[in-house]
Amino acid sequence: MDHLQRPHFVLALRPVEAxxxxxRDTVRAAMAGWNRQDVNGDLELITSELVTNAIRHATTITLVVSLPDDTTAMVEVWDDNPEGPQAPLADLQAESGRGLxxxxxxxxxxxxxxxxxxxVTWAQTVTP
Structure with a gap:
């Protein structure tokens, strides 16, 4: 099956905290609509972290949620910043910086x- 025939959802987002x-709500609704489980809310948390990074570093953001195969869910966050994400050095006292x-x-x-x-920054998880 061609990847465009697989279930997918696209949402343009503004670079604001909301x-x-x-x-997250979109990922939850898409997974429920496709009758797939986001075990422990992992895909929602991953989505939150990727979108948060895009908000901090870009001005345009597009979320794509898809099911590339029968056991995988994928989230992609497209943005207009050409620089790749970089994990900062871990500071155990910092309130942020652990997203990646x-x-x-x-x-x-x-x-x-x-x-x-x-x-585009992407992540895949296993879904039952």
């Missing part, structure tokens, strides 16, 4: 790639 909740570590810990795989207008 976008994080909208992105969480993404790495909760996802099966994750990464980013350049696009003509910026980049």
């Amino acid at each position: 976008a994080v909740r909208a992105a 570590m969480l993404v790495g810990a909760l996802s099966r795989s994750w990464g980013w790639r350049s696009t003509a207008n910026g980049k």
Whole structure:
């Protein structure tokens, strides 16, 4: 099956804090609509972290949620910043800066790639 025939959902977001909740709500609704489970809310948390990074570093953001196969869910965050995400050095006293570590810990795989207008940061999780 072609990837465009697989279930997917696209949502343009504004670079404001409220976008994080909208992105989580979208992921939850999409997964429920596709009758797939987001075990422990991992995909929602991953989405929150990726969208938060985009809000801090970009001016345009697009969320794509998809099911590339029968056991995988994927979230992609497209933005207009061409620089790839960088995990800061861990500061155990800092109130932020652990987002990419969480993404790495909760996802099966994750990464980013350049696009003509910026980049896309993505993560995949296993879904029953």
